[in-house]
């Protein structure tokens with residue numbers, strides 16, 4: 001994986017453009033996401049461990065909004081279930097191109113990995129195959145809020161008995177004091193990871209129009225409305241959390 005440091009917002013910009021998963025972001029993405037999302041390496045590795053418990057023979061494991069394929073690689077490190085394949089999907093051409101290169105690298109280093117197909121496409125237009133694991137790792141927050149319920153409904157319909165959706169998201173909090181505290185602590189996390197106040201402020205204005213986090217209660221209610229029977233949070237670090245939703 002690229003080790004190029006994220007300096008995208010280091011210089012003052014006269015106008016901060018909306019955040020996009022373009023070539024510039026792709027080059028620094030492993031560094032950016034690790035320094036921005038508290039708990040990211042723990043979530044990704046354990047997503048593989050969780051997936052191994054839910055994977056069913058002869059089914060698909062989806063990595064939706066796969067970026068550079070970190071989750072796909074974790075699925076392939078941990079899942080040994082007979083007849084499974086991974087389908088990784090992203091609508092950023094730059095991400096998909098680099099993701100394919102990284103997965104070819106994984107193929108050349110390890111044997112007996114699950115087969116993987118990387119699709120450049122919109123997850124809102126995807127025809128889902130019967131699936132036992134669906135990972136949405138920090139992707140739903142970039143989907144238009146009015147599209148989220150229908151997408152989760154389609155995922156629920158594709159899930160086999162015994163399978164699971166694993167949903168990781170940045171959270172907002174309805175209690176203003178809790179929201180303020182965890183937002184301040186997230187800023188402290190970014191500062192501790194070497195981001196300047198300017199970088200933090202410019203990144204915030206770049207993502208505020210494109211990334212709309214929900215609260216834990218909103219996630220739970222929407223998942224139940226989409227037909228999931230049970231929602232179990234398994235990880236939270238500051239204002240970032242991951243949930244297991246059972247069909």
Ligand SMILES: C[S@@+](CC[C@H](N)C(=O)[O-])C[C@H]1O[C@@H](n2cnc3c(N)ncnc32)[C@H](O)[C@@H]1O
Nearest residue numbers: 021065066067070090091092122123137138142
């Ligand atoms: C924060 S990144 C996901 C990180 C990645 N899952 C990981 O764990 O490293 C969000 C990704 O979702 C993708 N994305 C956003 N909307 C999408 C859509 N409608 N269809 C497919 N991919 C989408 C973006 O291109 C981006 O790569």
Ligand SMILES: O=C(O)C(=O)C[C@]1(C(=O)O)C=C[C@@H](O)C=C1
Nearest residue numbers: 032033036037138170203207211
């Ligand atoms: O909330 C932030 O400040 C973030 O940087 C979060 C976040 C994310 O949650 O996906 C946003 C965009 C980048 O992909 C990396 C991290």
